[in-house]
Amino acid sequence: MARVLVVAGTASGVGKTTVTLGLLEAYRRRGLVVQAFKVGPDFIDPGFHERVTGRPSYNLDGWMCGRDHVRATVARHAADAHLVIVEGVMGCFDGADPTGDDGSTAQAAKWLDAPVVLVIDASAQARSAAAVVAGFERFDPELRVAAVVANRLGGEAHARLIGDAVRAACRAEFVGGIARDSALELPERHLGLVTAIEGVLTAEFRQCLATTIERSVDLDRLLAVASPLSSGGFGAAIEGGRYRKGGEAPLRARIGVAHDAAFQFYYRENFDLLRAAGAELVFWSPLADGDAPDVDGLYFGGGYPELHARALADNVGVVKAIAERARAGTPIYAECGGLMYLAARLEDADGVPYPMVGVLPAAVSMRPRRLTLGYTDVRFAEDTPLGVAGTVARGHEFHCSTLGGVSPQVKRAYRVRGRDGDEHAEGFLIGNALLSYVHLHFGSNPTLAVNFVAACAAASQHAC
The missing domain is CATH 3.40.50.880 (Class I glutamine amidotransferase (GATase) domain)
Structure with missing residues (x-):
């Protein structure tokens, strides 16, 4: 049975895509079959996922398609995978409704009963990073914020400081921090990142990104944090769907x-x-x-x-x-x-x-x-x-x-x-x-x- 993680951010631009791609590449290099998904209506990030995993990446959009569709989509495409990694959209609680979680990463994570890996931009923070994480933990008691990855750190000392602060004040595990590195940034233009079809995700970039993730994040601990993909209700959703295997x-x-x-x-x-x-x-x-x-x-x-x-x-x-x-x-x-x-x-x-x-x-x-x-x-x-x-x-x-x-x-x-x-x-x-x-x-x-x-x-x- 596949295990599942949801990579969420405190806001847009904190590095969700960088972390997601690094995890996909690092676990793929370990021999795992990794299936990626993207919360929300975005087209660009799934294209990057596909270049890394060699498998189509699917959107999970609660507002456009609803709970049964989201759950059935994951069940259908994760059946032969070892690990499911879902990249969130914007900030964890951002979606179609400012007073609810419709269309948000939090909604998808709860529907999948999946733990959240929270990515924070700690470039200008110290102990305050723990306050941010604690706020995300408490904002929705039904959401399981299980792990934290700090991005854009100033170095090892900064990583230790952030890690100590999070461990002292939060339930979520601090599983690593990534140093600020312009070589890991993907180019952008209007409407978002330059797309995968244009060749920006080179083999060299992927290797650099995976090596950084392997060096900076406790991949074994993160894999242990991942929860088995729940089967409850998923099979019925598939049986009730309008999908058939190719050729039928x-x-x-x-x-x-x-x-x-x-x-x-x-x-x-x-x-x-x-x-x-x-x-x-x-x-x-x-x-x-x-x-x-x-x-x-x-x-x-x-x-x-x-x-x-x-x-x-x-x-x-x-x-x-x-x-x-x-x-x-x-x-x-x-x-x-x-x-x-x-x-x-x-x-x-x-x-x-x-x-x-x-x-x-x-x-x-x-x-x-x-x-x-x-x-x-x-x-x-x-x-x-x-x-x-x-x-x-x-x-x-x-x-x-x-x-x-x-x-x-x-x-x-x-x-x-x-x-x-x-x-x-x-x-x-x-x-x-x-x-x-x-x-x-x-x-x-x-x-x-x-x-x-x-x-x-x-x-x-x-x-x-």
């Missing part, structure tokens, strides 16, 4: 998934549900390939098209092929970066405009940079390739671009409500193409995947 679902449609440095933000769960519904996923690159794939439908996820706008525009053959597919009625689902690519024009951060596919008759601009971030409830107001009017789902928005004016003649297929209660029309429907800034998590409503595969299959039969 008859092939109904081939779906081209844009996947390269420009388009890389996808929930792994969405892929699994599409396959379970009978889709063969064909991964391809709008940046590098000379033509669009011969498929029945197209899926464009988010990413950084603004950083590759010139290359995307210069790949004229692909641009024309996608436009022709859209005009011919091929089902297309595009979210966030996908919407930007299928718009008429994309203006980068320097103000340089580039022609894009033109399915959506509107321009997207990176200037002025305005961050849009938050969870969304989506209700379908029109029949679409993902679902009929009345369908409901949950998702997340995270972008710095701005969409210009869209003609009122373009159908708005969504009513989108943010956490502040404001509601607006979005989800642009042009023929069989659905474009939105919202990243929908198909786990919030698995019929989305079933419907999209069915739409692709129907379009293929009609074309024949």
Whole structure:
């Protein structure tokens, strides 16, 4: 049976990802099969997890998908693992609700009955670090803060000081401290870290990180702190789910998934549900390939098209092929970066405009940079390739671009409500193409995947 740890932080930016990656690499080097997960809607950290473990990393989002889905996801993908490491989101208690734990790391840890490894930034602290840890221990008595890792220490003497303070005042075990080292920092840009697909997680970096963790953290003690993954209720959640092993679902449609440095933000769960519904996923690159794939439908996820706008525009053959597919009625689902690519024009951060596919008759601009971030409830107001009017789902928005004016003649297929209660029309429907800034998590409503595969299959039969 797998053992489980949840790596949480006192805040964003304290080093959760660094510690998580170091633990994944260090335990993998010991010969353990390690399965990683990420709390919340983030796309970038799971990509790093996958590079280290060689296994897909899945999001655990309590607000978008709920308790049963979170528990079933862990049970499904940890069945053959020795150790499960869940990386938290933001601070341990931060989530969708400032007065509750919905969508937070704490919520996921309690649902999994898992001990928390609390990462603190001790760079400017001494005994006060113990007060911080004690506060996290007492804030929610149902949460088990079992271990502490201090990050960005000034040296061995600083580590001893922090360790002594925590041991004297806290129940959690101090299992180690990591010295401040710029060589262990991952580069950042707007929307977060530079992504794994761009090659920043080199073999040398991983070795350096694992060696540091092995030298600085008591891995044996931390493994002992990890608790056996509870089986209570997990099996029922799996049996009641809509998942099947690869090969069991008859092939109904081939779906081209844009996947390269420009388009890389996808929930792994969405892929699994599409396959379970009978889709063969064909991964391809709008940046590098000379033509669009011969498929029945197209899926464009988010990413950084603004950083590759010139290359995307210069790949004229692909641009024309996608436009022709859209005009011919091929089902297309595009979210966030996908919407930007299928718009008429994309203006980068320097103000340089580039022609894009033109399915959506509107321009997207990176200037002025305005961050849009938050969870969304989506209700379908029109029949679409993902679902009929009345369908409901949950998702997340995270972008710095701005969409210009869209003609009122373009159908708005969504009513989108943010956490502040404001509601607006979005989800642009042009023929069989659905474009939105919202990243929908198909786990919030698995019929989305079933419907999209069915739409692709129907379009293929009609074309024949």
